[in-house]
Amino acid sequence: xxxxxxxxxxxxxxxxxxxxxxxxxxxxxxxxxxxxxxxxxxxxxxxxxxxxxxxxxxxxxxxxxxxxxxxxxxxxxxxxxxxxxxxxxxxxxxxxxxxxxxxxxxxxxxxxxxxxxxxxxxxxxxxxxxxxxxxxxxxxxxxxxxxxxxxxxxxxxxxxxxxxxxxxxxxxxxxxxxxxxxxxxxxxxxxxxxxxxxxxxxxxxxxxxxxxxxxxxxxxxxxxxxxxxxxxxxxxxxxxxxxxxxxxxxxxxxxxxxxxxxxxxxxxxxxxxxxxxxxxxxxxxxxxxxxxxxxxxxxxxxxxxxxxxxxxxxxxxxxxxxxxxxxxxxxxxxxxxxxxxxxxxxx
Numbered sequence: 425x426x427x428x429x430x431x432x433x434x435x436x437x438x439x440x441x442x443x444x445x446x447x448x449x450x451x452x453x454x455x456x457x458x459x460x461x462x463x464x465x466x467x468x469x470x471x472x473x474x475x476x477x478x479x480x481x482x483x484x485x486x487x488x489x490x491x492x493x494x495x496x497x498x499x500x501x502x503x504x505x506x507x508x509x510x511x512x513x514x515x516x517x518x519x520x521x522x523x524x525x526x527x528x529x530x531x532x533x534x535x536x537x538x539x540x541x542x543x544x545x546x547x548x549x550x551x552x553x554x555x556x557x558x559x560x561x562x563x564x565x566x567x568x569x570x571x572x573x574x575x576x577x578x579x580x581x582x583x584x585x586x587x588x589x590x591x592x593x594x595x596x597x598x599x600x601x602x603x604x605x606x607x608x609x610x611x612x613x614x615x616x617x618x619x620x621x622x623x624x625x626x627x628x629x630x631x632x633x634x635x636x637x638x639x640x641x642x643x644x645x646x647x648x649x650x651x652x653x654x655x656x657x658x659x660x661x662x663x664x665x666x667x668x669x670x671x672x673x674x675x676x677x678x679x680x681x682x683x684x685x686x687x688x689x690x691x692x693x694x695x696x697x698x699x700x701x702x703x704x705x706x707x708x709x710x711x712x713x714x715x716x717x718x719x720x721x722x723x724x725x726x727x728x729x730x731x732x733x734x735x736x737x738x739x740x741x742x743x744x745x746x747x748x749x750x751x752x753x754x755x756x757x758x759x760x761x762x763x764x765x766x767x768x769x770x771x
Contacts, residue, residue: 426546427599427601435455435726436457436460437452437453438509439452440452440472440510442513448520449749450753451508451513451680452509452676453508454702461765463502464506465767468510469767471490472769474489476769481518483682484682487680487683490507491507499654500654500658501654504677505676505677508679508683511682512675512681514680515680515709516750520748520749524748525744525750526681527712530681530710530712531713532713534744535712535744536741536743537711537712537717537741538565538718539564539720539737539740539742540566540567540568540597540720540722541566541567541568541724542568542723543555543568543725544556544567544570549581552585553589556590563739564740566595566597566740567590567595568598568599569598570601571598571599571600571612572603572604576611580619583596583619595623596619596620596621598621601626602628605628609639610639610643613643613644613645616645622645622646624643624646624647625648626652627649630650631652634667636649637666640668640669647668647669648669648670648672649668649672650674651673651677653674654679655677656678656690659678659687659690660690663696664694666694669696670698671691672721673688673700674702674703675703675707675710676702681710684710685714688710688716688717692714692716695716699717699719699720702723702726704722704735705751707720722735730754730758731758732753732754732755732756
């Protein structure tokens with residue numbers, strides 16, 4: 425898999441399970457190679473020791489304590505993603521212990537959300553079109569594809585081929601993965617607009633807020649970013665600076681459900697809509713709980729077969745149900761055939 429800036433050879437899914445009084449919950453971290461995976465395992469094991477004997481109901485207290493303990497090594501990168509996994513598992517555990525879904529526990533603003541299919545890696549044009557058609561056949565109404573070919577004309581050709589194959593009722597969303605500079609963004613924006621593109625994701629380096637704002641103020645596209653930012657401080661700078669039209673926080677990098685909700689409420693104050701990045705099952709309750717929650721990103725190539733049931737939609741719409749917790753558990757295949765390492769911490 426390749427986007428505008430790097431190649432990926434597969435996703436490593438690290439799941440944690442927290443048990444209290446016979447009830448368990450799960451959380452997740454995603455990384456992209458064995459060495460990263462070992463680093464996450466090591467830090468999660470260190471964090472686990474600080475959870476033994478804690479009251480699992482005090483999610484906010486635990487989040488704050490773990491966040492404070494991270495001060496010595498920082499509140500970005502690996503540490504925030506580990507905190508995110510722990511927080512997800514605690515929300516799942518508490519909702520399951522009450523027999524309710526997380527979306528009800530958070531206080532729902534809506535009972536259904538639109539899900540879009542995300543992929544469109546920089547493979548061959550034929551593979552791209554085949555993928556887009558498969559998602560349309562599944563009922564999805566939107567498809568996010570990567571842009572970032574060395575020759576910009578190839579990007580335009582790829583979009584046209586998808587449009588010709590899938591029709592005008594199938595929206596194409598553009599993801600640049602931080603691969604362009606300001607000049608290229610300004611040159612390409614009118615061409616994308618002519619092709620009906622409105623979603624313009626991560627056009628430049630994620631932490632260059634000034635450039636994102638500069639682009640936002642000069643193009644007639646919705647500039648979307650946020651997935652590469654960690655925690656409330658980094659995301660707040662983006663939001664309060666009015667640097668984007670839409671925000672797509674990553675629930676892992678935000679610090680789990682607790683962190684995601686902090687970010688989403690700042691976005692609400694700024695009147696900025698929120699979509700999600702990856703982690704579809706875990707993000708849905710958060711988007712359902714906020715009035716500015718919009719689209720759910722599903723990356724099928726990462727999640728297919730991972731859980732006991734793949735995310736079910738009808739014409740691209742996911743309807744909330746009453747399954748407890750996040751409504752999912754790891755599949756038997758994930759826990760046996762795909763599992764490469766297990767660690768247990770008890771006290």
